[in-house]
Amino acid sequence: xxxxxxxxxxxxxxxxxxxxxxxxxxxxxxxxxxxxxxxxxxxxxxxxxxxxxxxxxxxxxxxxxxxxxxxxxxxxxxxxxxxxxxxxxxxxxxxxxxxxxxxxxxxxxxxxxx
Amino acid sequence: xxxxxxxxxxxxxxxxxxxxxxxxxxxxxxxxxxxxxxxxxxxxxxxxxxxxxxxxxxxxxxxxxxxxxxxxxxxxxxxxxxxxxxxxxxxxxxxxxxxxxxxxxxxxxxxxx
Numbered sequence: 001x002x003x004x005x006x007x008x009x010x011x012x013x014x015x016x017x018x019x020x021x022x023x024x025x026x027x028x029x030x031x032x033x034x035x036x037x038x039x040x041x042x043x044x045x046x047x048x049x050x051x052x053x054x055x056x057x058x059x060x061x062x063x064x065x066x067x068x069x070x071x072x073x074x075x076x077x078x079x080x081x082x083x084x085x086x087x088x089x090x091x092x093x094x095x096x097x098x099x100x101x102x103x104x105x106x107x108x109x110x111x112x113x114x
Numbered sequence: 115x116x117x118x119x120x121x122x123x124x125x126x127x128x129x130x131x132x133x134x135x136x137x138x139x140x141x142x143x144x145x146x147x148x149x150x151x152x153x154x155x156x157x158x159x160x161x162x163x164x165x166x167x168x169x170x171x172x173x174x175x176x177x178x179x180x181x182x183x184x185x186x187x188x189x190x191x192x193x194x195x196x197x198x199x200x201x202x203x204x205x206x207x208x209x210x211x212x213x214x215x216x217x218x219x220x221x222x223x224x225x226x227x
Contacts, residue, residue, distance in 0.1 A: 004157075043158070043203070043217040056214070091157050102148065103215060105157030 002026045004106035006092050012112045018080040021109045023092030024073055032075045033103060034060075034067055035091040043091070049075065050097060082113045122201075124222040133191040135221045137204035142185060146207035148215065149178060149189045153200045158217075161189070161202075191223075199225045 005024040013019055025032050034046040047057040047067040057067060064083070069075045079086055089110050093103040127133050139147070145166040150158035164171045164178045164187075171178050177190040187204050201220040208214045 042219045045214065045216075048214070093157075102160055102163060104160065105150075107155070107157050 004092055004094050004104055006090075006106035006109050008109055009107065010110045010112075012114065013082055014114050015083055016081040017113075018078065019082045019086075019111060019113075021077045021090050021092075021111070023075040023077075023094075023106060025075060025092070025094030026104055027073070029094035029096055029104075031095045031097045031103075032069060033093040033095075034075070034077050035093060035105075037089045037091060037108070038087075046077070046090075079111075082111075084113045087111055087113050122219045122221065124224060126224045126226065127194050129194060129196060129225055129227050131194050133189075133194045133198070133223060133225075135189045135191075135202050135204075135223065137187040137189075137218055139185050139187060139204070139206045141206060141208060141216075142182070143209045144206040145209055147178070147180060147187050148205045148207075149176075149187075150203045150205060150217075151198075151200045152203065152220070158203060194223075194225050196225045196227055199223055 004026055007022045030051050032049040036044045036046055044059055046060040048055050049069050052069040052072060064079055066078045089108045091105050091108045093105045095103045148163040149161040151161050152158045162173045162176050162178050164180050169180050175192045179188045191198055201222050203217050203220045205215040205217045208216055
């Protein structure tokens with residue numbers, strides 16, 4: 001089965017360290033999303049790419065977060081420097097914009113910043 | 115801002131019962147709705163979707179109902195099984211020109227054998 005692959009599954013780091021999360025979208029999908037999930041805020045949209053171009057990152061703290069798509073098979077989300085409040089599960093999702101809005105999610109990266 | 119309103123309650127049912135999970139949305143311009151299932155340690159999994167020009171859609175053991183008059187969405191699961199235990203999210207597509215899904219906070223479904 002085609003699926004969105006995220007690495008690492010778990011990450012524990014200390015405050016101030018750089019964190020890089022990676023996502024391989026489903027082959028052929030032209031949209032990629034990054035979501036963050038916490039108990040308090042639920043699922044929040046951080047960034048959105050279409051055909052590798054960033055279209056919306058208004059949900060992302062600009063001073064420390066950055067999202068890129070170096071190529072069609074890789075999306076990255078970086079946090080530098082990380083803070084304890086960044087602790088959450090980060091999900092990547094991909095889809096075909098042409099066919100509608102159905103998104104396929106990866107299994108997430110559980111980040112703990114100590 | 116407008117958002118999908120789904121406060122996280124817990125619905126407990128017996129195996130074999132029918133389950134109904136409800137969701138209220140506030141953006142009358144939203145044109146597409148999705149139900150996702152999230153099991154512990156996994157990402158949200160697509161269950162069923164419905165567009166605003168429909169009021170009912172059926173899948174395998176699941177039915178989604180859309181009432182645009184009162185801005186209400188429901189997910190019905192027939193003959194609920196222990197494997198259906200999960201958190202269920204509704205999401206609406208905000209009409210912003212691209213796929214911007216706004217998720218509710220979820221309902222936890224617990225199915226007892």
